[in-house]
Amino acid sequence: MQSDAFHLGPLADPGECHGPIDLAGTPASTARAWLRKLIEIRCAEEKIGDEFGRAVIKCPCHLVIGQEAPAVGVAAHIRDGDRVFGAHRSHAHFLALGGSLHHLLAEVLGKDTGCSRGMGGSMHLLDRAHNFHGSVPIVGATVPIATGAALAAKMDGNGAVAVSYLGDGATEEGVFHESLNFASVFKLPVLYVVENNLFSSHLHISLRQPFDSECRHAEAHGVAWQRVDGNDTVAMAAAAGRAIAAARAGQGPQLIEAVTYRWRGHVGHREDNDVGVQRKEGLAEWKKRDPVARLAAAMVAAGQMAETGVAAITVEYRAAVEAAWVQACADPYPSAAALIERVYSTGRAS
Numbered sequence: 589m590q591s592d593a594f595h596l597g598p599l600a601d602p603g604e605c606h607g608p609i610d611l612a613g614t615p616a617s618t619a620r621a622w623l624r625k626l627i628e629i630r631c632a633e634e635k636i637g638d639e640f641g642r643a644v645i646k647c648p649c650h651l652v653i654g655q656e657a658p659a660v661g662v663a664a665h666i667r668d669g670d671r672v673f674g675a676h677r678s679h680a681h682f683l684a685l686g687g688s689l690h691h692l693l694a695e696v697l698g699k700d701t702g703c704s705r706g707m708g709g710s711m712h713l714l715d716r717a718h719n720f721h722g723s724v725p726i727v728g729a730t731v732p733i734a735t736g737a738a739l740a741a742k743m744d745g746n747g748a749v750a751v752s753y754l755g756d757g758a759t760e761e762g763v764f765h766e767s768l769n770f771a772s773v774f775k776l777p778v779l780y781v782v783e784n785n786l787f788s789s790h791l792h793i794s795l796r797q798p799f800d801s802e803c804r805h806a807e808a809h810g811v812a813w814q815r816v817d818g819n820d821t822v823a824m825a826a827a828a829g830r831a832i833a834a835a836r837a838g839q840g841p842q843l844i845e846a847v848t849y850r851w852r853g854h855v856g857h858r859e860d861n862d863v864g865v866q867r868k869e870g871l872a873e874w875k876k877r878d879p880v881a882r883l884a885a886a887m888v889a890a891g892q893m894a895e896t897g898v899a900a901i902t903v904e905y906r907a908a909v910e911a912a913w914v915q916a917c918a919d920p921y922p923s924a925a926a927l928i929e930r931v932y933s934t935g936r937a938s
C-alpha cells in the first residue's frame with residue numbers, strides 16, 4: 589500500500605496552497621466558463637445564506653461556499669446518459685451540471701416550481717435532464733445507488749458512468765465500503781468523489797479517523813485513486829477527466845479525494861458556528877485558498893481576463909440570482925392535493 593494513501597500532507601494545512609493555480613494550457617474560453625460557473629454557485633449560495641439568515645428560507649441548507657471547485661471540475665466531463673448523485677451539500681453539484689437557479693431557489697422555498705416540486709428542500713435536489721439523479725440527506729445513502737447505476741450502465745454497455753459525491757464523514761458508513769468492494773469486483777464505471785473538507789458536522793477528522801486521507805479506502809478495495817487540491821478547478825477537471833475516461837474505458841471504479849474546506853458552518857449561514865459549537869479553525873487562512881480568486885488570478889496573469897473580470901461576472905450573477913429569487917417568491921406552493929400524488933398506498937385501511 590502506498591503510505592501517502594493515509595496522509596493529506598500540505599493539502600490539509602491552511603497555510604499552504606494560497607497562490608494562483610496552474611492553468612496547464614486550459615484555453616481561455618474553458619477557464620472563463622469554469623470561472624463563471626464558480627461565481628454563479630457562489631452568488632446563489634450567498635443569496636441562500638442571506639435568506640436563510642432572515643428566516644425566509646426555512647429548510648436546513650448546507651452551504652458549499654469555499655468548496656465549489658470539485659463540482660465544476662467533474663461536471664466538465666459529464667455527458668448525457670451519465671448519472672450523477674449528490675448528498676446533503678449538493679447545491680453546487682446541481683448548478684454545475686446546468687441545473688436552473690430558479691428551480692433551486694424555488695425548491696428551498698418549498699414552491700411548486702422547485703426541482704422536487706417544493707417537497708424536498710435543499711437536500712432533495714433532482715434534475716434528470718442535466719444528468720443529476722438525486723441527492724438525499726441520509727449520509728452515504730446515494731453511494732450504493734450510484735454504484736447500482738454504474739452496474740446498470742455496464743449491463744447496458746452504453747459507455748455511461750455514474751458519479752457519487754460524498755463527504756469525508758460518509759466514508760465512516762459501512763455501505764461506502766460495501767459499495768467500493770462491489771464496484772471493484774465487478775469493475776463498474778463509477779467515480780466516487782470524496783469532498784474531504786476535514787469535518788463531519790462539528791467534528792474534525794482527527795477526532796473521527798486514524799488518518800486524514802480517504803484514499804486508503806480506495807487502495808484497500810483495489811480502486812484507482814487520485815488526491816487533488818479540491819480548491820483548484822483546473823486540477824479537479826484534469827483528475828476528473830482522467831478518472832472518467834478510465835471508467836468509460838472499462839478500467840473499473842475510480843476515486844478522487846478533493847481536499848477542500850467549507851466557509852460556513854455545517855448547516856445554515858453562519859461562519860462562526862457548527863451546529864451550536866464555536867468554530868476554532870483558521871478560516872481566514874482557508875479563505876486564501878479561495879477557488880474563485882485562485883482561478884481568476886491565474887487567468888489575469890495569463891492575460892485571459894482583466895483584473896476587473898470577477899467583479900463584472902459577480903454583478904451579472906447577482907442580478908441573475910435576484911431575478912430567479914423574485915420569480916421563485918412569486919410562484920405558488922404545491923396544492924394540497926399534490927401532497928399525496930406520489931404517496932404509495934395499497935389502498936387497504938389498516
Ligand SMILES: Cc1ncc(C[n+]2csc(CCOP(=O)(O)OP(=O)(O)O)c2C)c(N)n1
Pocket residue numbers: 650676677725726727728754755756757758759785787788789854
Ligand atoms: C446516516 C446519517 N447519519 C448522520 C446524519 C447527520 N449528518 C448530516 S450531515 C452530517 C455530516 C456529514 O459529513 P460529511 O460526509 O463529511 O459531509 P460535509 O457535511 O462535510 O459536506 C451528519 C453527521 C445523517 N444525515 N445521516
Ligand SMILES: [Mg+2]
Pocket residue numbers: 755756757783784785786787788789
Ligand atoms: Mg466533511
